[in-house]
Amino acid sequence: MRYMNLSIREIHDAILKGEVTPLELVKEAIESCKKDDNNSFEYICEKEALERVNKLDPSKKDSLLFGIPVVVKDNYSTKDIPTTGSSNILNNYVPIFSSEVVLRLEKAGAIVVAKSTMDELAMGGTGTTGHLGITYNPWDKSKTHLIGGSSCGSASSVAAGIVPFSIGSDTGDSVRKPASFSALVGFKPSWGRISRFGLFPFATSLDHVAYFTRNVDDSAIVLNVLAGRDDKDFSSSFKPVEDYTARLNEPVKGKKIAVIKEIVESISNVAIKEAFNKNITALKEQGAIVEPVSIDSKLLKAIYPTYILISCAESTSNNANLDGIKFGPREPGESFEEIMTNTRTKGFSRLIKRRFVIGGYSLLRENQDKLFVRAQKCRRLIVNAFNKILENYDAIYCPASPTAAPLISGSSDTLSDEYLIADNYMAFANMGGFPSITLPLGFDGELPFGGNLTGKPFDESGVLSIAKVIENATGLKDLVAKEGK
Amino acid sequence: MEFEAVIGLEIHVEMKTKSKMFSSGPVSYGEDPNTKVNIVDMGFPGVMPVVNKQAVINAIRVSHALHMSIDDTVMFERKNYFYSDLPKGYQITQQFRPIGSNGYLVLNTSQGEKKIGIERLHMEEDTCKQLHSWDFSLLDYNRAGIPLIEIVSRPDIRTGEEAAKYVEKIRSIVSFLDVSDGKMEEGSLRCDVNISLREKGTEKFGTKVEIKNLNSIANIQKAIDFEISRQSIILDFGGVIEQETRRFDEGSKETVLMRVKTDAVDYKYFTEPNIAPIKLSKEFIEEAIKTSPELAEVKLERYKKLGLNDYDSSLLIADKDVSNYFDEASKSGANPKLLANWVIGDVQSILNKEGISIKEFKISPSYLSELVLLIEQGKVSNKQAREMFAKMLENPVSPKKLLEESGTSLISDEETLKAIVKEVVDANEQSVIDYKNGKDRALGFIVGQIMKKTQGKANPGLASKLVLEEINRR
Numbered sequence: 001m002r003y004m005n006l007s008i009r010e011i012h013d014a015i016l017k018g019e020v021t022p023l024e025l026v027k028e029a030i031e032s033c034k035k036d037d038n039n040s041f042e043y044i045c046e047k048e049a050l051e052r053v054n055k056l057d058p059s060k061k062d063s064l065l066f067g068i069p070v071v072v073k074d075n076y077s078t079k080d081i082p083t084t085g086s087s088n089i090l091n092n093y094v095p096i097f098s099s100e101v102v103l104r105l106e107k108a109g110a111i112v113v114a115k116s117t118m119d120e121l122a123m124g125g126t127g128t129t130g131h132l133g134i135t136y137n138p139w140d141k142s143k144t145h146l147i148g149g150s151s152c153g154s155a156s157s158v159a160a161g162i163v164p165f166s167i168g169s170d171t172g173d174s175v176r177k178p179a180s181f182s183a184l185v186g187f188k189p190s191w192g193r194i195s196r197f198g199l200f201p202f203a204t205s206l207d208h209v210a211y212f213t214r215n216v217d218d219s220a221i222v223l224n225v226l227a228g229r230d231d232k233d234f235s236s237s238f239k240p241v242e243d244y245t246a247r248l249n250e251p252v253k254g255k256k257i258a259v260i261k262e263i264v265e266s267i268s269n270v271a272i273k274e275a276f277n278k279n280i281t282a283l284k285e286q287g288a289i290v291e292p293v294s295i296d297s298k299l300l301k302a303i304y305p306t307y308i309l310i311s312c313a314e315s316t317s318n319n320a321n322l323d324g325i326k327f328g329p330r331e332p333g334e335s336f337e338e339i340m341t342n343t344r345t346k347g348f349s350r351l352i353k354r355r356f357v358i359g360g361y362s363l364l365r366e367n368q369d370k371l372f373v374r375a376q377k378c379r380r381l382i383v384n385a386f387n388k389i390l391e392n393y394d395a396i397y398c399p400a401s402p403t404a405a406p407l408i409s410g411s412s413d414t415l416s417d418e419y420l421i422a423d424n425y426m427a428f429a430n431m432g433g434f435p436s437i438t439l440p441l442g443f444d445g446e447l448p449f450g451g452n453l454t455g456k457p458f459d460e461s462g463v464l465s466i467a468k469v470i471e472n473a474t475g476l477k478d479l480v481a482k483e484g485k
Numbered sequence: 486m487e488f489e490a491v492i493g494l495e496i497h498v499e500m501k502t503k504s505k506m507f508s509s510g511p512v513s514y515g516e517d518p519n520t521k522v523n524i525v526d527m528g529f530p531g532v533m534p535v536v537n538k539q540a541v542i543n544a545i546r547v548s549h550a551l552h553m554s555i556d557d558t559v560m561f562e563r564k565n566y567f568y569s570d571l572p573k574g575y576q577i578t579q580q581f582r583p584i585g586s587n588g589y590l591v592l593n594t595s596q597g598e599k600k601i602g603i604e605r606l607h608m609e610e611d612t613c614k615q616l617h618s619w620d621f622s623l624l625d626y627n628r629a630g631i632p633l634i635e636i637v638s639r640p641d642i643r644t645g646e647e648a649a650k651y652v653e654k655i656r657s658i659v660s661f662l663d664v665s666d667g668k669m670e671e672g673s674l675r676c677d678v679n680i681s682l683r684e685k686g687t688e689k690f691g692t693k694v695e696i697k698n699l700n701s702i703a704n705i706q707k708a709i710d711f712e713i714s715r716q717s718i719i720l721d722f723g724g725v726i727e728q729e730t731r732r733f734d735e736g737s738k739e740t741v742l743m744r745v746k747t748d749a750v751d752y753k754y755f756t757e758p759n760i761a762p763i764k765l766s767k768e769f770i771e772e773a774i775k776t777s778p779e780l781a782e783v784k785l786e787r788y789k790k791l792g793l794n795d796y797d798s799s800l801l802i803a804d805k806d807v808s809n810y811f812d813e814a815s816k817s818g819a820n821p822k823l824l825a826n827w828v829i830g831d832v833q834s835i836l837n838k839e840g841i842s843i844k845e846f847k848i849s850p851s852y853l854s855e856l857v858l859l860i861e862q863g864k865v866s867n868k869q870a871r872e873m874f875a876k877m878l879e880n881p882v883s884p885k886k887l888l889e890e891s892g893t894s895l896i897s898d899e900e901t902l903k904a905i906v907k908e909v910v911d912a913n914e915q916s917v918i919d920y921k922n923g924k925d926r927a928l929g930f931i932v933g934q935i936m937k938k939t940q941g942k943a944n945p946g947l948a949s950k951l952v953l954e955e956i957n958r959r
Binding site: 076077083085090093095096097099196197198199200201203204205231232233234235313314316317319320321322323325326327336337340360363364365368372 | 524527528529530531532533534535536563565567568569572573574575622751753754755758759760761
């Protein structure tokens, strides 16, 4: 009997009934990690996980995550466990402290079984740029389609049924896009809802903790563990947390959902259009008020360049400690400048250096006004436009991507000028700090695609309740790749 | 040609808060290297800054003392540059909105009063301390993250004396406000000088030279005096001043070239995204000011009202801790003048002799005030008090207790003493006659006999008075 392909609640019930023990669960997960052929892992924490599972306090077994294996993206600091951000510049780096997210998971009894691959330092959307190479999509037996990134390994390990949930991070759409390509629920709660202490910063003003599950209920369960103020993170909110499972079965009747016309219209994929329209019809039948809403397409097209400028600028500064003197494998040099230059030249890949150059250039005194400051103003306009819609609607709903997973050979993270609106709009939720969830919508042939639902800041409960209705309408939940749909 | 110096000062003050500017790491000085650090100070990947509230309160208090406008929104920027002493690769500072702006200080100089404008006061974090050897460098993170206040003057200073007075006043302010030790020799107050010369009567600024490595107020004055004469000579001979950074060499008392300045570095400032703008309420700012420790000037006014003269007051406030000791002692209601004499006399001489600060002084303010009260009440003589003071230095016990134990409390009860006086006068009739015949010394003899009889416990003032009364009665 396998358990790792079940939902968190099912596994929890099995533990309570005595059908399975946490140790057996961890062993099952570790075995699957070892057999993984999608390049999902940076490090399998076999020894550490077995030690931890043996130390579990049985009196805490009522916690829903008690004894449940979890995979964590390799940009979360984990004490005594190597953490590289899938970058050569952090090879052999072993943190001396754990991120708040990991501490909360451990407190709830979850067991970290592996650190997952990612696009280098979370900068990328393809899952192909980490120092261990391409991470594959478990739904694609031919290994020709990507899974998306940057949280690629966290997505593939849940999609392949290795663990029931995993932690990622989302700065543009780094959880919500791979969720779409791998039939998962990917949730990025509001900015400030989950502490980011210990998460390697990429672009601080856009970075969010986010995670993958295989159904909406599990997503609420995980949020109950992760949400809440942390004094170590000045940007974490004092807003009281809720029981995020409480409103899951709320009817959608009378709720107002906006569909952005320009985004849907920019999509040509027939399967996606049909599945989306069918889903909208189902929502309407249950009494939801679903209406098309317009946003100036110039503003939508500005989301990607705005995101690139702000994130590259912040990333140059956030990664400045990786200089061979403070952190990173030190390269020789005659002066500290030479050591830093040599270390950074060798340690970062070409794509990362390209982003640093763009970011540094946009921050130069002579360029700041026309690039970085302009991007910040643009961000404000974009957020204002979406805020205006959310004043009148409970949520915004659109397809999460214009296609199912694209071909690996066709992908490039060299900042292509193919600014398709539908391929890059989801970063608006990072700019505004909105809670935003991707969940399965349908299949194009063998490959899945998802829809994305975004709500008002700190209305996680509201977003989850509508997501549950969508999930019920599609019937797409608890999907595991190996077993097909 | 007659030149005028245009001088601006940048002062960095290390705050002595409990924890660092953005971390819970302890603020320390002189501890073993790299023992007072945490992961935030070391810039580990994933750490985040948390603003130190006390540092903000301190910055408000200093801004207020410098007559500045206080920004009610606290914001921080990142200053980005690559340097070995910078843990995160950027420093968190306040570039765009300093907490204090547009203030001034009034100095008393030998040329009269002089008002110096102050452009800005902002908060930031300190870097690592570096120790360079011939083929390696060491980093001490203990200093990394210590809160700093940077105070930038306007170019209103004209002489080395003004600069020294200005720094002395800032030092006094940060020290009395309990913001910093303000010790230049320990680096808790650091000063960079910007100086240029121009022909007297002209408005245009000359080329600016920066002087660093100034470790005392005296050296600031010396460095500026030297630099004025150096630049004057160059200009007099038709030379050109280079834009450069110089340091003061203690040995030669000269400024020497450190580096020629090229274009200013572009620090690529942008808002620190981890710290959302903090709105300070009017109440918060007012409370910070209201609860602020007293400045030297305010204390001086208060001492005047207590009846102390200018000289004594100025001695008391010369050291903030000494004045705090005095304030603490005077809470008991002891006579301020008498108390002040003890503090600036006997106490100070012990401090000087032992080379210690008043914080290390063994006798607590309350014990000293107890001693002074005993004198005032006539329970001990000055001589006795000095003896007790010496004993208390050895063994800091309450003077009251000391007196009880030794049983040497003076007889100040008039009736008791009268009886003794009568007895002694009876026994020394000759002396009474001598006194009446004009031999004043005879009075001293009788009092001496009384002291002998009481083993020195008679209150000498009272005894003299009673003896006189007794003699006059006969």
